[in-house]
Amino acid sequence: MxxxxxxxxxxxxxxxxxxxxxxxxxxxxxxxxxxxxxxxxxxxxxxxxxxxxxxxxxxxxxxxxxxxxxxxxxxxxxxxxxxxxxxxxxxxxxxxxxxxxxxxxxxxxxxxxxxxxxxxxxxxxxxxxxxxxxxxxxxxxxxxxxxxxxxxxxxxxxxxxxxxxxxxxxxxxxxxxxxxxxxxxxxxxxxxxxxxxxxxxxxxxxxxxxxxxxxxxxxxxxxxxxxxxPAHARHLFDGMPRRKKRQSAPPVSIADRIGTLPDSLLHHVLSFLPVQAVVRTCVLARRWRHLWRSTTSLRIVGLDDNYYVDVEELRKFVDHFLILRERTDLDLVEIKFNEFCEEDQPYVKTWVRFALMCKVRRLTFHVRGSQYLYLDPHLVSRHLRTLDLDGVGLPETFLDFGSCPVLEDLKISHCIINACRILSHSLKHLSIYCCHNEFNCRIHVSTPCLVSLKLDHFIGRTPLLENMALLESADVYLSDYCKDVCLNYDSGVLCGSNNNACQNCVPIEDDCSRECVLLGGISNAKYLKLLPGSKTFVFTRDLKHCPTFIKLKTLLLNEYWCEAPDLDPLACILKNSPVLEKLTLQLFSEGPNHKVEIKGRYSSMERPSAISEHLNIVEVKCSVVDERILKVLKFLSALNICFIF
Structure with a gap:
């Protein structure tokens, strides 16, 4: 005992x-x-x-x-x-x-x-x-x-x-x-x-x-x-000059007010500087000597934010910095560079792994070079909340964010997507801008908790949006560079309704073309901005199975919805929006400053109307009032909408 x-x-x-x-x-x-x-x-x-x-x-x-x-x-x-x-x-x-x-x-x-x-x-x-x-x-x-x-x-x-x-x-x-x-x-x-x-x-x-x-x-x-x-090791530094004694600086009478601030505020100040400038602050005063080693933000960029440098200029400094830095948690990591070579890829991927190991919450990774850098196939982090990618290649398994349970904000720009599905049960904000899909299939976007969506200039087949019950706003712009365009388009008429349909307009069973590609997933949104190119047929095909927008209050459309001879696309979406309060038609004018703006509102009359009675604001924006604009105004007037000229 x-x-x-x-x-x-x-x-x-x-x-x-x-x-x-x-x-x-x-x-x-x-x-x-x-x-x-x-x-x-x-x-x-x-x-x-x-x-x-x-x-x-x-x-x-x-x-x-x-x-x-x-x-x-x-x-x-x-x-x-x-x-x-x-x-x-x-x-x-x-x-x-x-x-x-x-x-x-x-x-x-x-x-x-x-x-x-x-x-x-x-x-x-x-x-x-x-x-x-x-x-x-x-x-x-x-x-x-x-x-x-x-x-x-x-x-x-x-x-x-x-x-x-x-x-x-x-x-x-x-x-x-x-x-x-x-x-x-x-x-x-x-x-x-x-x-x-x-x-x-x-x-x-x-x-x-x-x-x-x-x-x-x-x-x-x-x-x-x-x-x-061993004898050579003793004389390794003999050639170095002797250090000269420096005269001590006169005492400073002015108090260091910045140095008296707590570490949290000083770390916030350092978060706006590139990592090279952060390290240079160690010579300011004794208070700053080791502060850079525990900073909560890393901006691995060039000293000039407006100029992207090559990886070769950053690699040596960043490697030594990561070795000397303390293993404290990181709030933000920004990695931005221009060109890279094959030998640089392992180092760059190590920087990303280091950020994930330090429990980074916001990660930005931008490549502005002439080639795409492919990331690791799996992304695992229980702390990552915001991910911003630009100019990278995304493998098939990368966009399965099951191993990122708290990821809420995802922004993908100028990327190559080699995947068939984007899957996340925690994602709330999704932005896809000018991305390219190399697969000849539609990417299924399965994000049931999504709150806001932005799909802009997607190259390839338009992604298929699955049910998003919590969606509040959606901004969709489809250019004529996507693959869902009619090859025989002529003045608002798509060849899909004719017997001689082009190859793109023919429905394909494998890519779910017979179902709603976009409108079904965004039917629960409160704010919609739908700006497709004139030759795209996805929305026209979706309108054949048009859902009811039971929560939609604000709607912005372009001339795509008003080019058909009978304006059926515009009539269809208005009839299926029972609580719509504001309608904006941006016709043949890109803006933001439009030469002509015509305002109106719904007016209750004896004859019943098929559109929402809550429509208080109707705006028609254009560059000039011509026959096409008059045709739209006449159509809206038939739906009990009065305009003020």
Whole structure:
């Protein structure tokens, strides 16, 4: 049975009394370290002559250390007993002390010592696996691993035969180490070799790890950075000029009001700057020195927002930035560039994975080059809410957002869509602009929770919209460049009603052409803007199975609905809109400034009308009043609509 000592008795073990006061925080770091060494020597002298310490078992010492208020003194005690009494402790004991040191914001050197003892205490692969999880937690909450801890990790992994098995986790550990330490480790391991490429192998397992790291693989191919021998390594930086002493700047009397703001406000200010400018703020003042490492927004763009740069200009800087940045959550990530080559694609995809790993909530990815960059086939994130894509290729499985349960806003522009379905149960806002579908089929849009839809200049077969019960607004513009155009179009008459129908107008069973392609999905909307090209036949075909727009209140149409000889398309959609309140006809005029605007409203008369009695506003906008406009006005007047000229 383990006997746990009372906290009051621990004073006798650690010597914590008024004779050895703790150094105040106002002292310099050198003075603190000197005082700390003197205090440690005094404690060890007491422990050597203490009968209580001599009688402690390893279990009792571990229990006392983990319950004491001062984690630094507890770590010193366990270190002393391990050295003087050959005690052995479990890795969990040192992990607990390291976490307490991080939470207390004590000296990073103490955290490093706790890490080293925790790593060396691992005796089995299972203990090492748990210890690496604790190392991940410490790296996220406190200082990153130092040289001693990382060296102890590699040695212990090699001793336990876990180098090859845990290669991926070592790479994750490597991302929490300063690049100078990685350079030192690489040159230290290779110092006794002639060259990496000379055939002299590194220790088994460690060569696989270092050659797989992008920074160290670059060093391996460099004749200037990599020393050929230990003697050469000592003179590696001899050619550098000596640093000149700078005169201290005169004291500034003006208070730094911006520096006194909380980190959240400063991070908001930095979110408007490119990542290069964010890093430059570290020279402003001591307050800004490390602020860039925890910023909540990353804008990986050129310094000039109006000019897109190539990936080659961004790659080196961004790679080093991501290694040095802390693993804090991200609110916004913008990645915008121009041209890229085949070698740049793995780096760019790594940037996207880094953003998803940091729980990004808004992701923007724009490519303005001459070729499309194809993203990974799967997008997995439980935190992503907004996704903006431009100039990328989308694989078939990418648009299945089942692994993004909180995605609400999706914007796709100038993209190639190699998919047959867009699926999301959480999406609320969808915008598809000037996209191209390479498949000869209709893309099924299955988004039951969609609130707003914008479909503009889609190239290919028009997407088929499934039921959207919560839809409030829809903006649909179909140009004559889509594949759903009549090849024999003539003055508002489509050849689909004739015996000699063109190839496009013939209904095809496989692409659901006999069903409503657009109108069925947007029938629950309150605000509709339908502006198809004059040669498109999708809406004309949908009107044969026209649904009832039971919630529609505002409707904007163009001349497409008024070109038929009998104006049947306009009459059909008005008769199936029982609660319509505002109708706007934008005829033969693109706007936004129209030369002629004619206003009217519904007037109740003795004869019944087939349109909505709530129609209070009717607007006809055009450039000139000609026979086509007069024909529309006469048709609307027959439906009890009075105009004011």
């Amino acid at each position: 383990i006997q746990v000592l009372r906290p009051a008795r621990f004073t006798e073990l650690t010597g914590e009394d008024e004779d050895i006061p703790r150094p105040p925080l106002s002292q310099t770091r050198t003075a603190q370290q000197s005082r700390r060494r003197k205090q440690k020597k005094q404690l060890e002298r007491r422990w050597r002559h203490s009968a209580v310490v001599a009688a402690l078992t390893p279990a009792q010492a571990a229990a006392v250390a983990t319950t004491h208020a001062d984690a630094t003194s507890a770590l010193d005690l366990l270190t002393f007993l391990s050295r003087e009494r050959s005690h052995e402790y479990s890795p969990d004991t040192f992990a607990t002390l390291a976490l307490r040191l991080v939470e207390a914001r004590r000296c990073p050197a103490d955290v490093g010592r706790a890490r080293v003892h925790m790593i060396r205490a691992c005796r089995t692969p299972l203990e090492m696996t748990r210890a690496m999880d604790d190392l991940d937690t410490l790296a996220r909450r406190g200082p990153r691993m130092d040289l001693m801890a990382y060296g102890a990790l590699l040695v212990q992994l090699n001793t336990l035969g876990m180098i090859d098995v845990t290669r991926a986790r070592q790479l994750r550990q490597a991302s929490t180490v300063h690049p100078p330490i990685l350079v030192f480790l690489a040159t230290g391991l290779v110092g006794s070799q002639v060259r990496w490429g000379s055939g002299a192998p590194l220790p088994q397992g460690i060569d696989l790890f270092f050659l797989s790291h992008p920074i160290l693989s670059t060093l391996a191919s460099s004749d200037r950075l990599l020393p050929r021998s």
